[in-house]
Amino acid sequence: MLITVTVNGTERTDEVEPRLLLVQYLRDVLGLTGTHIGCDTSSCGACTVLVDGEAAKSCTILAVQVDGGTVRTIEDLAGPDGALDVVQEGFRQEHGLQCGYCTPGMVMASTALLAETPHPTDDEIREALEGNLCRCTGYTSIVASVRWAAEHADGRSPGAGSADGPAS
Amino acid sequence: MSVLGTRVVRKEDPRLLRGEARYVADLDETDDPRLVGLAHVVFVRSTVAHATIAELDVAEALEAPGVIGVYTHADLDLEAPPVMGGMLGPDVVRPFLADGRVRYVGEPVAVVVAESVAEGVDAAELVFVDYDLLEPVIGVEAAVDADTLLFPAHGSNVVSGFGAEAPDDLFDGCDVVVRHRIVNQRLAPAPIEPRGCVAVWGGDDGVELTFWTSTQTAHGVRSTLADRFGLEHDAVRVIAPDVGGGFGGKMHLYPDELITAWVARRVGRPARWIETRSESMLGIHHGRDQVHELAIGGTRDGRVLAYHLEVLQDAGAYPDIGAFLPYFTRLMAQGTYDIARVSCRTRSVVTTTTPTAAYRGAGRPEAAAAIERAMDLFAAAVDLDPVKVRRRNLIPADAFPYTTQTGATYDCGNYPRALALAVEAAGYDDLRDEQARRRAAGDPVAMGIGVACYVEITAGPGAGEKEFARLTIDPDGSATVFTGSSAHGQGHATAWSMIVHDLTGIPMDRVEVVHGDTAKVEAGVGTYGSRSLQVGGSALHRATSHLVARGVEVAAKLLDVDEAEVALDTETGTFSAESVSGEAVGWDEVVRLSGEPFTEAHEFVTETPTYPFGAHIAVVEVDTETGQARLVRLVAVDDAGRILNPLIVEGQRHGGIAQGVAQALVEEVRYDADGNPQTANLADYGLISTMELPAAELVPMETPTPVNPLGAKGIGESGTIGATPAVQNAVVDAVAHLGVRHLDLPCTAERVWHALELARAEAG
Numbered sequence A: 001m002l003i004t005v006t007v008n009g010t011e012r013t014d015e016v017e018p019r020l021l022l023v024q025y026l027r028d029v030l031g032l033t034g035t036h037i038g039c040d041t042s043s044c045g046a047c048t049v050l051v052d053g054e055a056a057k058s059c060t061i062l063a064v065q066v067d068g069g070t071v072r073t074i075e076d077l078a079g080p081d082g083a084l085d086v087v088q089e090g091f092r093q094e095h096g097l098q099c100g101y102c103t104p105g106m107v108m109a110s111t112a113l114l115a116e117t118p119h120p121t122d123d124e125i126r127e128a129l130e131g132n133l134c135r136c137t138g139y140t141s142i143v144a145s146v147r148w149a150a151e152h153a154d155g156r157s158p159g160a161g162s163a164d165g166p167a168s
Numbered sequence B: 001m002s003v004l005g006t007r008v009v010r011k012e013d014p015r016l017l018r019g020e021a022r023y024v025a026d027l028d029e030t031d032d033p034r035l036v037g038l039a040h041v042v043f044v045r046s047t048v049a050h051a052t053i054a055e056l057d058v059a060e061a062l063e064a065p066g067v068i069g070v071y072t073h074a075d076l077d078l079e080a081p082p083v084m085g086g087m088l089g090p091d092v093v094r095p096f097l098a099d100g101r102v103r104y105v106g107e108p109v110a111v112v113v114a115e116s117v118a119e120g121v122d123a124a125e126l127v128f129v130d131y132d133l134l135e136p137v138i139g140v141e142a143a144v145d146a147d148t149l150l151f152p153a154h155g156s157n158v159v160s161g162f163g164a165e166a167p168d169d170l171f172d173g174c175d176v177v178v179r180h181r182i183v184n185q186r187l188a189p190a191p192i193e194p195r196g197c198v199a200v201w202g203g204d205d206g207v208e209l210t211f212w213t214s215t216q217t218a219h220g221v222r223s224t225l226a227d228r229f230g231l232e233h234d235a236v237r238v239i240a241p242d243v244g245g246g247f248g249g250k251m252h253l254y255p256d257e258l259i260t261a262w263v264a265r266r267v268g269r270p271a272r273w274i275e276t277r278s279e280s281m282l283g284i285h286h287g288r289d290q291v292h293e294l295a296i297g298g299t300r301d302g303r304v305l306a307y308h309l310e311v312l313q314d315a316g317a318y319p320d321i322g323a324f325l326p327y328f329t330r331l332m333a334q335g336t337y338d339i340a341r342v343s344c345r346t347r348s349v350v351t352t353t354t355p356t357a358a359y360r361g362a363g364r365p366e367a368a369a370a371i372e373r374a375m376d377l378f379a380a381a382v383d384l385d386p387v388k389v390r391r392r393n394l395i396p397a398d399a400f401p402y403t404t405q406t407g408a409t410y411d412c413g414n415y416p417r418a419l420a421l422a423v424e425a426a427g428y429d430d431l432r433d434e435q436a437r438r439r440a441a442g443d444p445v446a447m448g449i450g451v452a453c454y455v456e457i458t459a460g461p462g463a464g465e466k467e468f469a470r471l472t473i474d475p476d477g478s479a480t481v482f483t484g485s486s487a488h489g490q491g492h493a494t495a496w497s498m499i500v501h502d503l504t505g506i507p508m509d510r511v512e513v514v515h516g517d518t519a520k521v522e523a524g525v526g527t528y529g530s531r532s533l534q535v536g537g538s539a540l541h542r543a544t545s546h547l548v549a550r551g552v553e554v555a556a557k558l559l560d561v562d563e564a565e566v567a568l569d570t571e572t573g574t575f576s577a578e579s580v581s582g583e584a585v586g587w588d589e590v591v592r593l594s595g596e597p598f599t600e601a602h603e604f605v606t607e608t609p610t611y612p613f614g615a616h617i618a619v620v621e622v623d624t625e626t627g628q629a630r631l632v633r634l635v636a637v638d639d640a641g642r643i644l645n646p647l648i649v650e651g652q653r654h655g656g657i658a659q660g661v662a663q664a665l666v667e668e669v670r671y672d673a674d675g676n677p678q679t680a681n682l683a684d685y686g687l688i689s690t691m692e693l694p695a696a697e698l699v700p701m702e703t704p705t706p707v708n709p710l711g712a713k714g715i716g717e718s719g720t721i722g723a724t725p726a727v728q729n730a731v732v733d734a735v736a737h738l739g740v741r742h743l744d745l746p747c748t749a750e751r752v753w754h755a756l757e758l759a760r761a762e763a764g
Helices: A022-029 A086-093 A103-116 A122-128 A140-151 B013-017 B117-124 B140-145 B218-229 B255-267 B277-283 B326-331 B364-381 B386-393 B415-426 B428-440 B492-504 B532-559 B587-594 B646-665 B718-736 B749-763
Strands: A002-007 A010-015 A048-051 A054-057 A070-072 B039-045 B051-057 B067-071 B108-114 B128-133 B158-162 B176-187 B196-201 B209-213 B236-239 B271-274 B287-298 B304-316 B341-350 B445-455 B466-473 B479-483 B511-515 B566-569 B574-577 B584-586 B599-605 B613-623 B629-639 B697-699
Touching: A022 A048, A048 A103, A054 A103, A086 A103, A086 A140, A086 B013, A103 A122, A103 A140, A103 B013, A122 A140, A140 B646, B039 B117, B039 B255, B039 B277, B051 B108, B067 B117, B067 B255, B108 B117, B108 B255, B140 B287, B140 B304, B140 B341, B158 B326, B176 B364, B176 B646, B196 B255, B209 B218, B209 B255, B218 B236, B218 B255, B255 B271, B287 B364, B304 B326, B304 B364, B304 B386, B326 B341, B326 B364, B364 B386, B364 B445, B364 B718, B386 B415, B386 B445, B415 B428, B415 B445, B415 B613, B415 B629, B415 B697, B428 B445, B445 B718, B466 B532, B479 B492, B479 B532, B492 B511, B492 B532, B532 B566, B532 B574, B532 B584, B532 B587, B532 B599, B584 B587, B613 B718, B629 B646, B629 B718, B646 B697, B646 B718, B718 B749
Parallel strands: A002 A070, B039 B271, B209 B236, B304 B341, B479 B511, B629 B697
Antiparallel strands: A002 A010, A048 A054, A048 A070, B039 B108, B051 B128, B067 B108, B158 B341, B176 B287, B196 B209, B196 B271, B287 B304, B445 B613, B466 B479, B466 B599, B566 B574, B574 B584, B613 B629
16 A cells, blocks of 8 residues: 655655554664564553654554654654754753663653643653653653753754754 | 762763664664575464473475475574583473473474564464473472472472571570561563564674674673584674663573574574564563562560571573572572571472573562561561661671671671661651551551661672773774673763773763674673673773873883873873973874884773662552552662762662562562463563652762772662562551551552451451
């Protein structure tokens, strides 16, 4: 089946199998390996991306379901010179990552949260990230990272470091 | 000012944050041109716990679309070595693919190689296996006396043990003796990245096999692969690319990984295996899984005189490291207490379950959980406050080095101070007052306060723990570290750069850290057991110091002064001498003019282990109507010696505490009576999430150890050792006034509710 999707600001048209998951499309067809797979029950959130601006676990969606839509992945956040956006920088400043495997999903879920709730409470951050599992950090530093990003957003929308701007 | 001890953000973060990391599943021909045309490996695994294989037919699978090959044990030309180094005799082996018999659900039975993963999965469904069922062996107590033996040639399901039964007079002179059976449940390491590997045969420079794998120990995997294939070690190159967590679960080469390499050779193509989470929950060796019978005795005024710990360890189906981990449990049985008479006997048994091995803490959390439950049971029996009883029995601060009854010699510490700091930070007396008020008011949400003191062992169990480091400084003045310690989240690139900068003055961004590649790093052990900084960091410290000494020699010639007069400014990385003021030479000049490669290697060998320690206090609330326990506060004092980077240390503490709390409240690998796994994915195994964990309150404490140049002990596992008993004790404490004396791990709502029902019934 032929699908057209805007991924990280670029329109893509591909022939895909109907059973292909969005995460497989991103990783195997488009080579966007920043989105990770950590489970097979939609429990871990490592594959979280933005679909039409909202956080979604890309293992729960078929590629054909995003036909005509927009998808943003971790690769789209930093500026063209590689400069980290404010959410990524928050994770760095507050040590919100160790092994890095859950990190792209965490950052995308946090990006979605901050787009909707620019100044979340710690409880709101924890609730928003409940579906994203991290085995390294104990989450405390992740909550601090999101708080850092909220405090340093300076009116910029999270993810605005991208040359293409927010996709939604 | 030294950079050591300061909060430095990690230099490894930006590429991880940009999605540029390369984990095994991401590798393609851009990483190595030979990875074109990867074949995909899928395993057929046992669906039953214990059976002989009556028939195994791969004919239909071979005909399936995209299939390159299907192989079983009969096809293998690899010899499996005896388990436990031959302790059970030469015939007790763990076959790489099942050899006519399966002993746990998930054991590899056959392997399919296909053009795509999907085709491999489809074909694996077509492999026909007819099992003749045998009795499963489930539960350590049942396994000891079971008629069914996993290895009849060995003659028993008991495979190893340490220590002896309690002497008859152990509890002589005790006013009070308390005995209890407690369970330290089975856990899954569950790194968010499951296992995976890529194998390529043939290449340049005499390397026959190149093997990318998600591992904590690249050099160990290299040696094992070489031995299995009968190759020289140099003929195998192992590369750990980015590794998505390990926690002990990726410490050695597994059968399915070896088979991936074998298959690649057999089909003459590069091959990749990436395990699914459902495979991973059965495949990555589990941790913990001990049953304890403890006995503690002492005087009515709270002095503990004697303690015995009886340990039964579940080693799983094929005894591995897990069979030996009770050695650590026994070594650390006495904990932080000065007890005159201590004995501990351990026995490890095989059962028809996934093998057990190291998981964060590895034998020490079990020891801490036992002694800390014992102290609370004893405190309750003599009707004294648990903090008071602990204070009464802690090893005094002036008693170090202190040798325990089971043979550990604690290097240094101050246990009373650790407890005092935790008590103060928690506001312990106020908490007890609040608890009393709420109990008096009949609050249905009961408040509980739990205390745990702990000491653990890192870089042990004895002397002779090794790690390798090489430092090279190039003619442009930049430095490269080659470390045998293999990072997967611990921040080596940052910490190692800090050490080099501190000693040389070379800026951190001009220090490159290379690890996890056996072709680039000539020797190594790896990252596990909280050993990296104290062993690997010390190796780098020594190598760097040697190179600085050479730098001084060369600079003295350049400046035309005595060596003794040369000073290295570690802020700017320049050498100068007072008598030639105004002149200074940098590393670039020194290296260029030395006329030889500027490199030094050092293998650090420990003379003694280190013993990190601390005290944790947990506050919980338990809904007495539903049994649900909620952690409200966790105050942690963790002393791991001198701290190199507080940012990284705090990360390790929070992460360890999360896993410790998870053991206390949430996580448990369960099997039914037939040996069917009940927790084989992340929907059924409740990996702890943001909602079950408050932010732990970290209290600083730093007692440098004299046994290495950095003064550092290990911090990676402390949280799993201190937090679990603190939280468990808190949950028991919350419902103690309702008649509950003990709750096994994890303290789930179901378990607490049942205990409350039982207590209510007994109260009549």
